[in-house]
Amino acid sequence: MRYQSTLKTFGWPLLSVALGPDLASNEGRGVARGVVAIGDIAIGGLALGGVAFGIIPFGGLSLGVTAIGGAAFGLVALGGFALGAVALGGFAIGVYAAGGGAIGVYASGGLAIGIHPEGGAVIPLFGR
Numbered sequence: 001m002r003y004q005s006t007l008k009t010f011g012w013p014l015l016s017v018a019l020g021p022d023l024a025s026n027e028g029r030g031v032a033r034g035v036v037a038i039g040d041i042a043i044g045g046l047a048l049g050g051v052a053f054g055i056i057p058f059g060g061l062s063l064g065v066t067a068i069g070g071a072a073f074g075l076v077a078l079g080g081f082a083l084g085a086v087a088l089g090g091f092a093i094g095v096y097a098a099g100g101g102a103i104g105v106y107a108s109g110g111l112a113i114g115i116h117p118e119g120g121a122v123i124p125l126f127g128r
Contacts, residue, residue: 002030009035012044
């Protein structure tokens with residue numbers, strides 16, 4: 001399925017949807033690029049897809065400013081595995097990290113490793 005809105009913002013369509021294979025253009029996966037992008041691979045301001053890149057990406061693998069997904073990488077990351085300045089998830093790595101397992105300067109969780117750890121089992125770094 002393919003759809004792109006005719007309304008454009010900064011040269012990008014306001015809405016782009018690309019799901020599944022497209023036999024006409026010989027694409028195995030749908031790549032959506034738009035302000036709001038929904039696709040197998042989504043690139044945009046608000047991106048929703050299996051793999052998502054953007055300002056606010058939601059996906060199995062997400063990379064962006066505020067990333068939300070199974071594996072999330074961003075300034076603020078929320079996911080099963082989260083890596084970012086502020087990371088929240090099952091396993092979180094960041095300056096501020098919180099989760100079941102957390103590694104960071106300020107870490108909070110079941111297992112917290114960091115300079116200022118808090119939680120269940122703590123492992124302080126650098127002799128603190």
